[in-house]
Amino acid sequence: MSHRRALVVRGGWDGHHPVEATELFLPFLRDNGFDVRVSESNEVYADADEMAATDLVLQCVTMSEISREALAGLRTAVANGTGLAGWHGGIADSYRASSDYLQLVGGQFATHPGRHPDERPGTEEDNYLPYRVEITGLGRTHEITAGLDDFDLDTEQYWVLTDDLNDVLATTTHPVQPYHPWHRPIVSPAVWTRAWGAGRVFVATPGHTPDVLREPSVRTIIERGLLWASRTVSE
Template structure:
């Protein structure tokens, strides 16, 4: 086992089953345990009602698509991150969650709006100016075949990688869209990747690497 022992990670998973929250989060449980985290899982948003538990957690990994979060749950989660708890996730599990909650949107810094039908081949481009970021080190442009997310984002996020929507009936010029980003929320760190609709997305080495690094970066 490597890393710092006795850190605590909480994996919150559920919501819409189309994003396969249990199967995909299970891919990362051994990784976290190997790096010294005591890992717990929760399949109910009621876990966000336990403010003390959240405050004692070093990293919350969320894969919860759609659904609704109560004001208390949202407030406790935001407060924990502001105080230093890390928050991380991918795809709809983090940016297609709790769409009606503006405080949650301010926490993540982005929200899913749409994607072209089905899975599409597209390229993810790390931002050259951020190549020294620990999440991106050594990662160049890479290709994926999955959903391509169109997102609304907070201008204060730190965009690490983008994807380009080509010209189509709705857009007469290409549109560059954030695909991976980080942000600070108080003293806490937030990591978001829009990639990860299906388990085999993480068979792409770059996707797996940046996701694993993002979890560690976000952690207290």
């Protein structure tokens, strides 16, 4: 059987546990016929031969920076059929200074609304809220989310700035709170796909910690998303 090749690129802010988080999915990739390479630097994107031979990029790099050459290599590879997938800040809060990267992935983290000021312990849990992920009409039939019900989480709820090129499979709603400055509920995409040239992009916003990634619905969505995004046959 001809194996596919997956490239796992991880790093950036340690608060999203890039090593532990990605390690959760390496056995799944291998069990599904991928040869897996792990890189701790996004400069691998500038290697044209490596990227042309890669069927799937799993990126977990929060914030950080990317060189012009690496970004061009990533965009070219995806346009030529390499899949790009990830979760939470590892893909939706990467390379904040790059508008070209934002256009590629189709969504940028803006904020995660927090608890009432009187209920904040002064830790990352200040931004943990109970919220619901709701599968859209499209999501009810899409292979990534078909058969899944709406589900609840208690973790960071991402507010994402996005555009209409995305196919949104699940959303989440930020309610109006008296201690926040907005005045109506905001619906934000929580899971989406995006076509880019011959390539596919998959993003799930839940995934702040490995515990969230282990939540059955989250893990199922990510595993299906990885397979969906991958190029089916290596060139």
